[in-house]
Amino acid sequence: MRGFGAPTERYDAAIAALTEVSPFRQLYTPGGRPMSAFQSSCGDCGWYSDARGYRYESLDPLSGAPWPPMPDFFVALAREAAARAGYTDFEPDTCLLNRYVTGARMGAHRDADERDFTQPIVSVSLGAPATFLWYGAARKGSPIRIRLEPGDVLVWGRSARRGYHGVQPPEGGTRFNLTFRRAR
Numbered sequence: 812m813r814g815f816g817a818p819t820e821r822y823d824a825a826i827a828a829l830t831e832v833s834p835f836r837q838l839y840t841p842g843g844r845p846m847s848a849f850q851s852s853c854g855d856c857g858w859y860s861d862a863r864g865y866r867y868e869s870l871d872p873l874s875g876a877p878w879p880p881m882p883d884f885f886v887a888l889a890r891e892a893a894a895r896a897g898y899t900d901f902e903p904d905t906c907l908l909n910r911y912v913t914g915a916r917m918g919a920h921r922d923a924d925e926r927d928f929t930q931p932i933v934s935v936s937l938g939a940p941a942t943f944l945w946y947g948a949a950r951k952g953s954p955i956r957i958r959l960e961p962g963d964v965l966v967w968g969r970s971a972r973r974g975y976h977g978v979q980p981p982e983g984g985t986r987f988n989l990t991f992r993r994a995r
């Protein structure tokens with residue numbers, strides 16, 4: 812979906828305020844590799860990764876305090892986008908904030924740390940454009956390439972919910988991505 816949701820400046824202001832509380836930080840894979848995108852979260856829990864594994868944490872491990880609450884307009888956007896795609900009772904309990912600077916990328920993976928895969932995922936792209944890579948059911952072959960522009964909103968459900976995907980480095984400047992999930 813394009814041209815949907817709040818003006819992008821409104822997200823920028825919200826991201827700045829949220830990351831005053833829970834700053835963007837570099838996480839490490841369970842195998843000890845640093846991830847090139849910096850991350851933070853808001854909502855009732857936040858996605859986290861370190862030597863102990865991939866998981867959702869109720870408190871921000873950086874501060875020991877709760878993650879900042881999801882702004883109301885984030886929740887409204889995620890619900891509306893999901894509803895337009897046919898998911899009328901999507902109630903996200905977390906939003907992962909990804910920040911990509913020059914050269915940062917996300918390798919092929921799938922989102923598998925959530926309890927209920929019948930719940931969709933809603934993502935919002937902001938800032939610099941980047942090429943999204945869609946592999947589908949298996950992490951092999953040449954992916955479908957989709958250019959993500961600021962303001963693009965995508966809803967991932969059904970078989971796409973479990974698909975392998977990645978993202979290439981932003982094309983000039985910083986890219987942000989919001990990923991709304993029902994984790995628990």
Ligand code: MD3
Binds near residue numbers: 976978988990
């Ligand atoms: C397809 N983020 O945070 S957004 C992630 O641009 C993630 O930051 C990328 O993959 C980014 O896990 C891609 C699009 C997206 C997000 C979640 C998905 C696509 C998805 C979950 C399942 C399938």
Ligand code: FE
Binds near residue numbers: 920921922976
């Ligand atoms: Fe993902």
